[in-house]
Amino acid sequence: MFYHELNPKIDYSRSNLRWNAWGANDQDFGRKAQMPEILKLLQREFKLDSIRETPSVSLEDIKIPNSKLSPNDIKNLSAIVGKNNFKNDRYERVFHSAGRSYYDVLRLHFNTLNSFVDGVVYPKKDSEIIKILEYCSKNKITVIPFGGGSSVVGGVEVLKGKGQKAVISLDMTEMKELVSFDPISMTATFQAGIYGPKLEYGLNLKGYTLGHFPQSFEYSTLGGWVAARSAGQQSNRYGKIEEILSAVKLISPKGTVETLRAPASSIGPDWNQIIAGSEGLLGIISEVTVKIHKIPETRKYFGLVFPDLLSSINFIRKTNQEEIKTSMMRLSDANETRLYEYLGELGKTNTPIRKFKKFLQNSYLRAAGIRDNKCVILVGLDGSRQEVDLSFRGLKKLWKKGGAIYAGEKLGQNWIHSRYNMPFLRNHVMQHGMGVDTMETSSTYDKLEDLHKAGIESLQNSIPGSIAMCHLSHSYHEGACLYYTILFPMDPKKPEDQWLKMKRAVSDTFTSFKVPISHHHGVGFDHKKWYESSLGKPGIEALNGLKKVLDQKEILNPGKLFHS
Amino acid sequence: MFYHELNPKIDYSRSNLRWNAWGANDQDFGRKAQMPEILKLLQREFKLDSIRETPSVSLEDIKIPNSKLSPNDIKNLSAIVGKNNFKNDRYERVFHSAGRSYYDVLRLHFNTLNSFVDGVVYPKKDSEIIKILEYCSKNKITVIPFGGGSSVVGGVEVLKGKGQKAVISLDMTEMKELVSFDPISMTATFQAGIYGPKLEYGLNLKGYTLGHFPQSFEYSTLGGWVAARSAGQQSNRYGKIEEILSAVKLISPKGTVETLRAPASSIGPDWNQIIAGSEGLLGIISEVTVKIHKIPETRKYFGLVFPDLLSSINFIRKTNQEEIKTSMMRLSDANETRLYEYLGELGKTNTPIRKFKKFLQNSYLRAAGIRDNKCVILVGLDGSRQEVDLSFRGLKKLWKKGGAIYAGEKLGQNWIHSRYNMPFLRNHVMQHGMGVDTMETSSTYDKLEDLHKAGIESLQNSIPGSIAMCHLSHSYHEGACLYYTILFPMDPKKPEDQWLKMKRAVSDTFTSFKVPISHHHGVGFDHKKWYESSLGKPGIEALNGLKKVLDQKEILNPGKLFHS
Known part of the structure; x- marks a missing residue:
């Protein structure tokens, strides 16, 4: 099995990619068989009389x-x-x-x-x-x-x-070829149109990994990652794509900008960081040189159960600030923890033994002061055995202080095997009058808890009867990313207006907290208004000044990001 | 004693700063008493008949x-x-x-x-x-x-x-005040004009460090570091200033660009990385928010002696690529190692016991196959005792494989105590018809050894009779910085032309290797020509397009970096 279980055999032929939903025709939601149960749960939660049929x-x-x-x-x-x-x-x-x-x-x-x-x-x-x-x-x-x-x-x-x-x-x-490979400097140069699994699979065969696994991994490309400043699920270890990036070639109507393959420099504004996040407005990203890593000797992915949100945020904060190495820490808030618990129970027969086990589990948690507000953190460690051991020991001290319970490696393994699967769930709920969307930002730790609450409230208030939840999936020295999911019954008449209202509400909330409108999805057209107001006129106009030199006729992705 | 022994009491009043040389009037080269010996060595090396007097x-x-x-x-x-x-x-x-x-x-x-x-x-x-x-x-x-x-x-x-x-x-x-301090997110915001020691001293009093110690530390400011993409001596642990940077405020004639205090984002080209390296062309950097760190529990700085350049480069490469944590690795090539050995012997009486000790030392090195090409690496570790121990054990395996000898902590301590002192040496040699200059670049590991050689040759060929040496002072996953020093007898008639010829020669060499014209000094006026040719016309013109929006009248530092 290759690093993080990629699927190298996805058929990307256009006849196999869904034109109106996530993924390829021959891939689907892993719990498809349980969809009737899931829909029933949602019906109950949304207090709906019946489940509608809303086929495409x-x-x-x-x-x-x-x-x-x-x-x-x-x-x-x-x-x-x-x-x-x-x-x-x-x-x-x-x-x-x-x-x-x-x-x-x-x-x-x-x-x-x-x-x-x-x-x-x-x-x-x-x-x-x-x-x-x-x-x-x-x-x-x-x-x-x-x-x-x-x-x-x-x-x-x-x-x-x-x-x-x-x-x-x-x-x-x-444009999907490996252009050059340098095992001494541990870099590789690819044409930018290569899909995630093909890139990673090729590196794995040589004993290396890129370590970049965004949720969209199976259906996104290297160039797209760079254009939108993508973040992979192991970003704590490997960094966001803009940190993985070592050099890039951008072809604009004015000519080519190609950065030097050097580890660091002091030569003016950093073009790697101008091109990363340029979302197609400045030119076509045609080649990207990335840092690569030896596939780690071992890995350990496991779950922790914390009594509440603050104790789990503090665990993540201290892990980063005490510089304990991790690959991933993914904190689900109380609502998301309940959803995953529910999904975990699906299709399992409730035998008396199972019921008794559950009872014991819950008693154990209650004895530890862990009740309805419990939050699960999935922790991922990759590295040498010594590194993984050292991190595990350091983390253990922190989670004991935080009042958490160790929940074993099964949670981690389950997550690894189903990590790219959740987007397929949407394909199914949308067939039954239900919607789901996600939005994300990042914040320094000092306001993370308040921001979490305000985000959930603005989402749930914007669509009455909806359920909002949140996870914290990328963390840093000074703060972390918050990633919200909202599930809701579609407005039967004006589903687009319903979405627009929700999007406005949560984006206004982010802006009022002075946090970015996106941590790793990008700006595009949907976030443009809030991006402009947070960057301010001088910054927006200056970027347009730069664009107008490279793309004099303004043919490249007009009307998005900073361009109007 | 504070972290890395800073001097918080430098008198920066203009009457105390030298108008024509490095530093303040009341500070000087630590081995000033040995200047006659040093000058004699240089006279011998340069084969000069006499030492000239060339007062300012x-x-x-x-x-x-x-x-x-x-x-x-x-x-x-x-x-x-x-x-x-x-x-x-x-x-x-x-x-x-x-x-x-x-x-x-x-x-x-x-x-x-x-x-x-x-x-x-x-x-x-x-x-x-x-x-x-x-x-x-x-x-x-x-x-x-x-x-x-x-x-x-x-x-x-x-x-x-x-x-x-x-x-x-x-x-x-x-403009030198602490604006705000956030111990939860571990960030601090300063006005940009604060000098290094005052900033670090203030943080040390609270138990924190910035961890940014460039050679110029005592006489440079936070804003200057950001403007020129400075690198500190502990950059392996803390990063270059553009990585330490969390948010920045830039005041341009067009208005203010202020980035959000967030750990990461996906909102277009990264303004932090446009402003870092902007060298005063886009606006005035007035405030900077930086990541801060708890002062590490312990530190261990020590020397290693390697048989030659390649074995020492490989040690540094493997340390980075195997992700062993260090604060600093500073490799002196054979020439620089000899210079430091000589400086280390200055003022010491050559007693028979000392002579015998030296003899034993040399025999030991020779037995290990370490002779004239020997290179010294200074390694710095900071962190918890466990972290420092783990790194030390990992490094030990690598240096044993590389045929190196452990040379103890005294070397490291000496370096820490004299780390900001070398620039003062220039003040003295220039009084005696001798010049010294430094230049630096960075490269991926695959061409580092060839580049080292080509740089030394182009320097020594450009000024006959000169001595060039090199150290490698910042290293990364995919490569490292090379930092050259050249010592030479000044041309008595046209010292400026002599310098220009040398500068051209080494800069052409860097450019022919496709490496940046600077790793941490910047571009300014002196490197402009080479910067322009390596970035290319579309990139240069685009940056000017950006500048012209922010600085319509082009009053800000014209004629430098990308502006003509």
């Missing part, structure tokens, strides 16, 4: 306007990338016109998406990208860079630039 | 043109900062017209500096900075931001912007 429209039902590309455009773009790498069939145009946020999927599901790309190009090398950008700059064609298309912030929303006549999607997934 | 001119001899500021400008600027905080006397104008590179000091020493600021303002608060920038934008006055003035790359070279009539220095050292 079919691809053929989607209203798509005619392509705005002229026959001449099609001829010329096809000449650049090759006939087979220019696409404008129904599937390709729809697949590339939305990301995978709840809002995007909702609009596909109910056929309310309004804008579609007019065609898709799949370049295979840098020289083709250069020609595409040149052609589109000259011919007033908007270009939306596309990696895995897993954006949940409207990063690939189809917005046409001012005065432009058509929109194409530039899909990078045919 | 006096401050009164410096030719300064009349100030270009009108009486009205003086009145208005004085009104903004207060009469006592506007200066235009001879000392202030000269002190603010050069940094502390060899080239800068050389021109002061021999009275060949051509350009001088026309006045100096010392703002005390943000509102004064805003007014200064507004006034100067309107009245065509160039503004050169000034921290400690320790730039060694021409960062404060007096260049007047096109069409501008006068140049002022904006000295930040009156």
